[in-house]
Amino acid sequence: MPNLNNTKTKVLYVDDEIHNLTAFKALFRKEYEVLTAKSGDEGLEVLKQEEQDGPVHVIISDQRMPGMEGTEFLEKVQALYPASIRVLLTGYTDMKSLIDAVNKGKIYRYLTKPWEENTLRNTIINATESYNDKVFLKEKVKELERANEELSRFIYSASHDLRAPLTTVIGLVKLLRSDERSDFDKKIIENIDLSVKKLDDFVKKIIDYYKNERQENVIEKIDMNAIVDSILNSLGLHNSQNITFHKNIDDTINFYSDSFRLYIIVSNLISNAVKYHNPNNPNPSIWYTFSADEQNCTIEIKDNGMGIEKEYLDRIFEMFFRTETSSLLAGSGIGLYIVKETVSKLNGSISVESEINHGTTFKVKLPLKNNTYETNQNNADR
Amino acid sequence: MRPIKIMLIDDNSIDLFLHEELLKSDKITSDIISFSGGKSALDFLSMRQKSPDQLPNLILLDIQMPIMNGFEFIIEFEKLSETVRNTCNIVMVSSTLHPSDLTRAASNPSVIKLIHKPLETKEIIEVIQDLGL
Numbered sequence: 001m002p003n004l005n006n007t008k009t010k011v012l013y014v015d016d017e018i019h020n021l022t023a024f025k026a027l028f029r030k031e032y033e034v035l036t037a038k039s040g041d042e043g044l045e046v047l048k049q050e051e052q053d054g055p056v057h058v059i060i061s062d063q064r065m066p067g068m069e070g071t072e073f074l075e076k077v078q079a080l081y082p083a084s085i086r087v088l089l090t091g092y093t094d095m096k097s098l099i100d101a102v103n104k105g106k107i108y109r110y111l112t113k114p115w116e117e118n119t120l121r122n123t124i125i126n127a128t129e130s131y132n133d134k135v136f137l138k139e140k141v142k143e144l145e146r147a148n149e150e151l152s153r154f155i156y157s158a159s160h161d162l163r164a165p166l167t168t169v170i171g172l173v174k175l176l177r178s179d180e181r182s183d184f185d186k187k188i189i190e191n192i193d194l195s196v197k198k199l200d201d202f203v204k205k206i207i208d209y210y211k212n213e214r215q216e217n218v219i220e221k222i223d224m225n226a227i228v229d230s231i232l233n234s235l236g237l238h239n240s241q242n243i244t245f246h247k248n249i250d251d252t253i254n255f256y257s258d259s260f261r262l263y264i265i266v267s268n269l270i271s272n273a274v275k276y277h278n279p280n281n282p283n284p285s286i287w288y289t290f291s292a293d294e295q296n297c298t299i300e301i302k303d304n305g306m307g308i309e310k311e312y313l314d315r316i317f318e319m320f321f322r323t324e325t326s327s328l329l330a331g332s333g334i335g336l337y338i339v340k341e342t343v344s345k346l347n348g349s350i351s352v353e354s355e356i357n358h359g360t361t362f363k364v365k366l367p368l369k370n371n372t373y374e375t376n377q378n379n380a381d382r
Numbered sequence: 383m384r385p386i387k388i389m390l391i392d393d394n395s396i397d398l399f400l401h402e403e404l405l406k407s408d409k410i411t412s413d414i415i416s417f418s419g420g421k422s423a424l425d426f427l428s429m430r431q432k433s434p435d436q437l438p439n440l441i442l443l444d445i446q447m448p449i450m451n452g453f454e455f456i457i458e459f460e461k462l463s464e465t466v467r468n469t470c471n472i473v474m475v476s477s478t479l480h481p482s483d484l485t486r487a488a489s490n491p492s493v494i495k496l497i498h499k500p501l502e503t504k505e506i507i508e509v510i511q512d513l514g515l
Contacts, residue, residue, distance in 0.1 A: 163478060166477075167477045171397070171400045171501060174500065175400065178408075183429045259481065263481065269494070
């Protein structure tokens with residue numbers, strides 16, 4: 001069976017019984033490049049010497065050997081040459097060591113002694129296939145990571161290139177406004193402003209979506225105050241409605257998460273609360289609460305704004321879903337969808353309560369010992 | 383109190399025009415010098431290193447510029463005389479929301495503040511007041 005480099009499969013067989021080694025070599029030396037060793041120590045020596053000449057695909061070891069046992073040998077092999085496929089040869093009475101091997105040595109398969117030629121051959125063939133599959137997968141993952149990296153860079157420059165002229169237009173429109181004009185002119189300017197802002201909003205959200213889809217979580221210690229402040233800072237500009245913002249952040253327990261994704265979640269929810277405030281309310285307010293315990297952190301964003309109709313509450317997280325109200329206020333319909341996707345990327349949950357003309361409360365719960373983080377770590381180790 | 387002198391650094395000429403007009407029409411100052419790149423701005427500053435009266439007390443610095451971006455400008459700026467570094471206050475201006483830009487600006491000791499485009503004169507006034515100019 002050809003390998004990826006079209007080289008012969010290399011097999012190392014370790015057994016303290018010499019005639020087993022000889023028999024094995026005689027049987028398989030035409031099909032495979034066979035290496036043998038009489039003990040675990042010798043096996044490790046052989047592997048070390050073979051390193052420059054290419055990988056040893058399959059390593060078969062007897063369990064009962066004087067000195068180093070098979071399971072111990074394979075455990076060492078796994079640490080030094082994790083790519084090689086490990087097979088253990090055991091007798092019927094070796095159940096305990098078999099269980100040991102499965103747990104510790106993490107062997108691919110075990111075979112019982114005395115071995116039979118065809119079973120052995122099949123095992124080597126399958127093991128080789130497994131080896132090649134793993135190598136192939138690793139390469140593909142590398143390619144994918146490179147492609148992701150490229151995409152991130154593209155998103156960064158697209159983000160700037162798309163938004164830069166937009167912000168210029170928004171600024172120019174503001175300049176236009178400051179002069180005395182006819183009602184007609186004013187109306188035109190107002191509409192240009194609305195449309196451009198809508199476009200800008202949408203562009204920002206599309207970029208957020210791409211970033212969330214593609215990037216892995218980057219876990220770091222979170223400064224919730226800084227995140228909220230920077231959001232308020234960037235929103236404050238477009239907010240001439242004098243909304244009172246109440247911040248209640250309890251950061252006594254350190255919270256670790258992906259700060260960019262947190263930023264997306266919090267900024268979308270806060271900007272919604274601002275956008276859908278009630279203009280008839282003399283005291284429009286938003287309450288932001290953050291608290292953490294051993295298991296989770298909770299983010300709550302409550303407003304006394306327009307509220308959401310009961311019949312729409314379970315649809316607001318859908319992509320491009322808009323109500324009449326949100327359409328009128330130039331909502332893109334994608335913000336909450338992105339929030340939901342981002343929350344799930346962090347293995348959290350989001351819920352909403354609302355009453356028309358009274359207000360809305362969004363609650364986001366995120367696991368503290370971030371599961372995503374641990375899962376990524378496990379995958380990296382395997 | 384010194385009159386306010388503002389230096390604009392932005393590769394986008396429309397933004398330069400826009401910001402000049404904003405600052406003038408909202409009566410912040412009409413003493414404005416504009417540069418479309420970091421290098422020419424540095425040349426201007428380095429020729430006036432010993433003349434604080436000719437130096438701007440506020441620099442509005444765009445982040446994304448070709449050849450020399452805002453952060454690279456700051457590296458060179460920090461090599462100028464103490465007079466320059468004490469007189470000129472740098473405010474970074476950005477049209478992106480890229481988090482690494484935000485954190486980089488926030489952690490840079492030479493940067494007073496990061497503001498987002500489009501520029502709001504309200505924010506400029508706030509910065510000027512905070513600096514006691």
